[in-house]
Amino acid sequence: MSLPKLEIFVKDVDEAREEIFRVLPMMDRSVRIIYFDGWGGFGVSAVLRSIAKVLPSVRTAPELCFDRIIHIDCSEWKSERTMQTLIAEELKLDHSVISILDKQDEDDDFSGVDESSRDRIERVGLMINQALRGSKFMMIFLNGSDVEFDIGAFGPPFARFSDNMMIWAFKKRFLTMNHQHDEIADKLRYTHAYIHPAIIPLTSSVFQAILHEEAAAIVARSPCIVDIDPTMVADCCLYELFLHCNFHTFHWVAHASNCCMCDGIIQGDRARAISVELHGKLNWECDAPLARKFLKRMKPPFLILEDGDVYEQGPYCWISVTSMNMKLHGLQTIPAAASSFFLAFERPDCPLPLPSGLFEHSNNLGVLVLCFCAFSFAAPPFLKSSRLRFLGLDHCIDDQFGDGEDHTEWACLYSLWVLDLRYTDWNEILSEEKMDLMANIKELNIEGTRCWQYTADLQGRLPNLQRLRIIKPTYQWETSRDVGNSFMDKTRIEILDLSGNTEMEVLPTSLSKASGPRVLVLDGCDGVENIDGTGGLPSSIESFSFDGYGPAFEWTPSIELPFKHFCPPTTTETNNRDIKVSKISLAGCKQLKILFLRGLPNLLELDLSGTAIKILDFETMVVQVPGLKRLFLIGCEHLRAINFPGKSDFERNLDLELLYIDTRTGATCHRSTIEENNSSQLQVNAIIADARLVRSLHSLIYYGMNSPRDVCFDIQVTSSPVSVGPVQPEAPCSDKIGHSEEESLNQLVPAHRYSDVSSMIGDASLPMQAFPPPPMKLDRHVEIAEGSDFLESELDKYGGLGGLMDLYAESVHVHDVPVCAIVTPPFWGNKLRHFCVERCSKVDAVFQTSQDGLLELETLWVSHLLMARWICSKGYHFTDGTFRSLQHLHVRSCPSLQFVLPVWFPSFPSLKTLYIIHCSNLKHNFTLDNEHPEEIAVQGVLYSQS
Incomplete structure (x- = not known):
């Protein structure tokens, strides 16, 4: 219907x-x-x-x-x-x-x-x-x-x-x-x-009125600009439409917010902030024939001339001309009222000279863009445009036959805010003398020319520079040029884009001395081997990009990285490039939140320690890094998740050997204290304040355990004070006793009830060290300590901490946490060999296990559980295999304990040591389970190796 x-x-x-x-x-x-x-x-x-x-x-x-x-x-x-x-x-x-x-x-x-x-x-x-x-x-x-x-x-x-x-x-x-x-x-x-x-057909006034209402809606949903005049935003929308209708193939639309500011539409002290806020919110999605129909009838404040059009005078503020010849459709002089002028000759093979007298009345120009034009670089025709704020030149050449007079007064440079040179070798405008005139410049973009020879002259110049892009140089990186101090005095620079510098081998040493960069882009910098700088990167960096497939097609004026659809495709040609980077260290970049790494086959190590990364995604942020061996996330307090690739992609695209995480406040680590894993196994070392982060590690370990590789892990869930280096294996704290504790060993329960216990332990005055050592860390270890956030709910989550302990942990040490249950049913403890619980004052029962669980458990060490009534509760219908490997059972200072274990099988075949002390309410070591073989009641429980 x-x-x-x-x-x-x-x-x-x-x-x-x-x-x-x-x-x-x-x-x-x-x-x-x-x-x-x-x-x-x-x-x-x-x-x-x-x-x-x-x-x-x-x-x-x-x-x-x-x-x-x-x-x-x-x-x-x-x-x-x-x-x-x-x-x-x-x-x-x-x-x-x-x-x-x-x-x-x-x-x-x-x-x-x-x-x-x-x-x-x-x-x-x-x-x-x-x-x-x-x-x-x-x-x-x-x-x-x-x-x-x-x-x-x-x-x-x-x-x-x-x-x-x-x-x-x-x-x-x-x-x-x-x-x-x-x-x-x-x-x-x-x-x-x-x-x-x-x-x-809408009249011009009606179109403007509707556009004004649309602009008011844009303002209403933008909290940062709710106080600005919607009329200004409506004019920005019109300007964006002007660019969209003509220059969409020249990528100048990316400069729309810049142009609105330089044209004078956006004014005031907040002009830069407003232009950034509006970027991306004023884009048009137009059906071309319909848009042309609108424009022809509405008489907008701009003029677009293309082949077949004839220039007619009018009150045009913004003019765009695309022409095959110098006649410019009859336009001889830029009107005095024009504030923006775009000219593109459609002759890429042979740029044409600019018509004589074109800039005779151009004193009002704020924005000028010339594409495939020829003019005298020594005396450009727009030299006297004293209000010029945006100058864009694309594939322009020096007209050797033009006016060669050397003008000393370059009025067009004094008020310049943005200079954008693309494939235009104009040495003169970037000479020391001319840069001294550009004191107000805020943005400098140089693409496809002798980029690096200019940067050596930046020191002490362009004091207000906020954005610097040096992209795709056509000449080899000049290592002899001294660019070491180029950035050290650039206190206002926010965006630094060095994309496409394929011959660059090291980052400029002065980069670490720059105090304000927020965005660093190194897309397509194939020759760089290590990214860390001599003194490290600026801590102010918020966004970082290194795309092995090359520079993005468009850039953004904000700290956001370009949209993914502006990134180059993953073509065969780019796959064959030699991208050398093997180490990327962004350690200490405390503001870093946005990251994009892609197509880096030789990357071995990534260090994001001390950054503000919230979610690290290996499907959208770090992509196609098949050689990555080491990942460091030390001091990443804001880290909430690591999204590893799915199982098939994990085996094919991620060869991780060492993952080191510490999310505690103030955590630092000297790399010398970390023993790098050189084997083919995956080693995970993690100290985590919020137990929910273990969900990410659970998936990583699951993928690793289900691959041909071996997996080892040492995971500590705690927010206790930081220490330097990996945590070394320690005995439980209850092993550290003094003389008073040794004396207290004499205060055992009466011997007539536990004469068998006394006979096993011998002289009660012996120190605890005389007994088998407490459980130590094994290759797959979990420790849970004080200060853990969201611990209780995560112990009950199968895809998180609880599941990790149940399925993969070989040793577990839990101490000083106020939880009611350590493990929740169903719990198998498939690989668990050593289990230690200490000073958990609310625990009622250590285990509520399930059928066929705890088959490999060798050592059970329990101490100082004030409320625990039993170690393992009744009624779970265990099989004969449970506790079959138990060798050492240590129970200490559990005053509420009524019994240790329920019995449902005829013997503990591996038990060697039974040690119980300071359990004043204990009535039975073992009690019959709800379901048990009849012979146990008659013959008792056998300890075959006791």
């Missing part, structure tokens, strides 16, 4: 809103969910926002009277969980509801669940449903995903014949203009009607 469609004839936001108000009461009662498409997708936010604002005061029809208006803007889509959170916040539900969502988000962090995959929560949905039940509401919803949702699943009660309604639309964060009515309507499954305005 096709979706009913209604075309309305309106020409602005107010008319669209009122027409929707008019038709809603006339619709069939079964129509509860309505899709609104805008003018080809344009104006959706503006109309729905207007409906949300005006509807509460509408009383013209009972059908339009609602108890609540719920406006949910998810145009910047994250996940279904985030959408449910926005609904809960809009309804002003109790803080406990938001707390449920926050706690689940935190738990999902530790489980490595990607943010986009986080589902709604049924419990929260029920609370939302209860809050709305009995009320009549209208929900207005902007859906930034590609999927239509059954909104009722999120909580709001929707039924086909109820009084509740919803008007919604697909709306991503970019501006849309397209013909997709049928395509959208065909994929709707829960929607009852589809409304769209007829795409009639």
Whole structure:
């Protein structure tokens, strides 16, 4: 059944809103969910926002009277969980509801669940449903995903014949203009009607008004800029449309936020911060024919000239010309009112000279971009453009036949903020003399030219430089050039991009002296072998990228790395390159949160110690590093998960031998104290404050144990004070006794009850050291100590700490933790040989094991359990194999203990030592289990090796 469609004839936001108000009461009662498409997708936010604002005061029809208006803007889509959170916040539900969502988000962090995959929560949905039940509401919803949702699943009660309604639309964060009515309507499954305005010619004023409302919506959902004028944002949207319609093939759209600032649209002290905040929020997704139709009729404040067009004078602020010849479609002089001018000759094989007199009246220019042009580098024609702030040159050459006069006054450089040179060898403009004139420059981009010969001259110059990109040099790295001090005085630099420097072997030594870099990009730097710098990298770095497949196609002005779709594909050609980097150390980069490593076949060691990494993902952040042997995460207090690749990818793409983690506050480690593992086994050393992080290690060990490799691990769950180096094996603390303890050995329970015990231990005055040594660490060891967070819940989690102890641990030491149970059923302890529990004051029973469990247990050491009534509880129907390997049983200072073990088999075939002391309430060493062979009651329990 096709979706009913209604075309309305309106020409602005107010008319669209009122027409929707008019038709809603006339619709069939079964129509509860309505899709609104805008003018080809344009104006959706503006109309729905207007409906949300005006509807509460509408009383013209009972059908339009609602108890609540719920406006949910998810145009910047994250996940279904985030959408449910926005609904809960809009309804002003109790803080406990938001707390449920926050706690689940935190738990999902530790489980490595990607943010986009986080589902709604049924419990929260029920609370939302209860809050709305009995009320009549209208929900207005902007859906930034590609999927239509059954909104009722999120909580709001929707039924086909109820009084509740919803008007919604697909709306991503970019501006849309397209013909997709049928395509959208065909994929709707829960929607009852589809409304769209007829795409009639909009006047310039109407288009501007709708755009202004769209801009207001952008401001409303951007907390950092809620106080700025939407008119300014609307002008930025227009500028982005201007770039999109002409220069999408030249990658200048990436500079849109820069251009808006340099053109003068964004002004004031916060201009840079505002331009960064708006980046990526003003993008257009346009159907080209429809966009051209709009532009021809609306008479925008910009002019785009292409082949076949003829220049006509007008009040144009922004002009773009694409031409095959010097005639420029009749444009002889840039109009005096123009603030931005783009010119591209479509002659890449032979750049053309600029027409004489073109810049005669260009004093107002703020942005100038020239592509495939020829002009005199000694005396550029725009030299006197004193307001120029953005100069972009792409594949331009020196016109040897032009005006060669040496001008001493380069007015165009004094106010310059951004200089972008691409494949343009203009030595003069980057000479020491000219750089001294560019005191206000904030961004310098050099691509495909003699990059490094210029950096040696940076010291003491360009004091306000914030972004420096030296990309894809066409000439070999000059090791003789002194660039050692180039960055040491660059206190304001935020972005440093050295992508494509294939011949660079070491990073500039002065990089460690730079105090402010937040982004370091080394994509395609094939020759670099080690990344750590002589004195390390700046601790201020927040984002780091090293893509072996080369530089991204576009960059961003913020600390965010380029979107993945701007990264080069994994082609055969790039696979054959020799990418030498073997060690990357970002240790000490305390602000580092964003990381992207890809296609680094020779990378052996990655050190992220002391960084702020929250989730380390080997499927999205660290990709195609098949040779990685050593990974260090020492002092990573914020670490919540490590997402290792799946089993098949793990065996093929990850050859890890050593993983070292310490998440305690202030943890540091001297590398000299770490013994690197040279064998083919995987060694995991981890000291973890939050037990939930063990979930990540469980998956790693699972993959390793199910591969041909051997796995060893030493995992300590504690937040106790840090120590330097790997923790060395220690005996349990109760082994360290003094003279008073030795004397207390005489205070055993009366010998007439335990004469067999006395005969075994002999002279009670002997120190404990005379007995078999306490359990030591084995190759697969787990220690749980004081200060562990979320310990009790994780002991009960099969895919976390509890499962790790159950399936893989050979020795376990638990001490000083306030948990009620150490292990929870079912517990097999398949490989467990040594088990030690000390000073756990709340423990009731050490083991609640399961059938066929504890087959390999050799040593059981229990001490100072104040509340424990038994070591192993009754009633679990054990088999004869349980405790078959038990050799040493040590029980000490357990005053509430009633019995040690229940008996369900005729003997302890391997028991050598039974040591019990200071258990004042103990009545029996062993007691009959609920189910036991009859002969035990008659013959007793045999200790064949005692």
